[in-house]
Amino acid sequence: MPTIREIYFDSLNKKKDHVSESDIRDLLIIENRLKSYTDLTIHFDDEMKNEEDFKNLFARLQNGEMIQYITNQASFLGDKYYVNESVLIPRQETEQLVSLAADFIKYNFDKHITIADVCTGSGVIAISLAREFKGAKVYATDISETAIDVAKKNNATFNVNIEFLTGNLIEPLLDRNVKLDVLVCNPPYIEKEEEIDPRTWKYEPHLALLAKPATKYYEIIINKINNLMNKHFLIAFEIGEDMEESLTEILQENGLDGCYRFEKDIYGKLRFLFIMK
Numbered sequence: 001m002p003t004i005r006e007i008y009f010d011s012l013n014k015k016k017d018h019v020s021e022s023d024i025r026d027l028l029i030i031e032n033r034l035k036s037y038t039d040l041t042i043h044f045d046d047e048m049k050n051e052e053d054f055k056n057l058f059a060r061l062q063n064g065e066m067i068q069y070i071t072n073q074a075s076f077l078g079d080k081y082y083v084n085e086s087v088l089i090p091r092q093e094t095e096q097l098v099s100l101a102a103d104f105i106k107y108n109f110d111k112h113i114t115i116a117d118v119c120t121g122s123g124v125i126a127i128s129l130a131r132e133f134k135g136a137k138v139y140a141t142d143i144s145e146t147a148i149d150v151a152k153k154n155n156a157t158f159n160v161n162i163e164f165l166t167g168n169l170i171e172p173l174l175d176r177n178v179k180l181d182v183l184v185c186n187p188p189y190i191e192k193e194e195e196i197d198p199r200t201w202k203y204e205p206h207l208a209l210l211a212k213p214a215t216k217y218y219e220i221i222i223n224k225i226n227n228l229m230n231k232h233f234l235i236a237f238e239i240g241e242d243m244e245e246s247l248t249e250i251l252q253e254n255g256l257d258g259c260y261r262f263e264k265d266i267y268g269k270l271r272f273l274f275i276m277k
């Protein structure tokens, strides 16, 4: 029987460029029923357990599948969430969206606010905000029932109280006459398949990626601000990096001059739009 160390170095030698060392370590941790990287280093010279299972999972990594789908785990703001192929793997930019929105909420609203995460996917935005703003009423919507199932599973893990609504964008909220103080949304915003990284296209849900035109979902929400939002509100959007011009046009058509600002991500790209009144 080979040791974990032998399997680790053998896999490092064979791995393709897209596979990272940490992906291999994660698989070794899972297959050897270990708890952490530290645990792995302590047991590095133990006999490898479940070598066959490891080989199968390693082959999936080599084929381009993301480690998060293989392990059914993704991290978001330091916590582990359940994910599967029904939901987008949460991105670093979305962590920044939530942090920026949470800072704004802290200083501009009282405790008993109403928040919605529209296009919730795995539920990471709604759950992070519900955990931070315990007095808030939080809704989360998605058109995909299987995505809502994932979000509910995560909701149960974190034991927060979110109302999940399956349906088209903001329709379930409008149908219930919900009035929001805060709406956070990371909608699909990519117009053409060719703009999408091939691994993302192969493994992540197309429903989470594509919108035609790219501004479609932002426009629907902005057009309905008066029906959906309270007088004093925040809308926080994640956006594609080349959308400033087209979104500015929509904002101006809706009389929102002076009520919005675009924000950059940590790489200096404009990736967020905040509308405030």
Ligand SMILES: C[S@@+](CC[C@H](N)C(=O)[O-])C[C@H]1O[C@@H](n2cnc3c(N)ncnc32)[C@H](O)[C@@H]1O
Binding pocket: 087, 088, 089, 090, 091, 094, 118, 119, 120, 121, 122, 123, 124, 125, 141, 142, 143, 144, 147, 167, 168, 169, 170, 186, 187, 188, 207, 208, 209
């Ligand atoms: C970019 S993903 C965002 C997921 C998650 N909020 C995140 O940030 O990781 C977009 C989500 O929008 C959902 N979606 C696509 N079209 C929709 C629609 N018309 N109404 C509601 N949700 C929709 C998809 O199912 C997907 O979960």
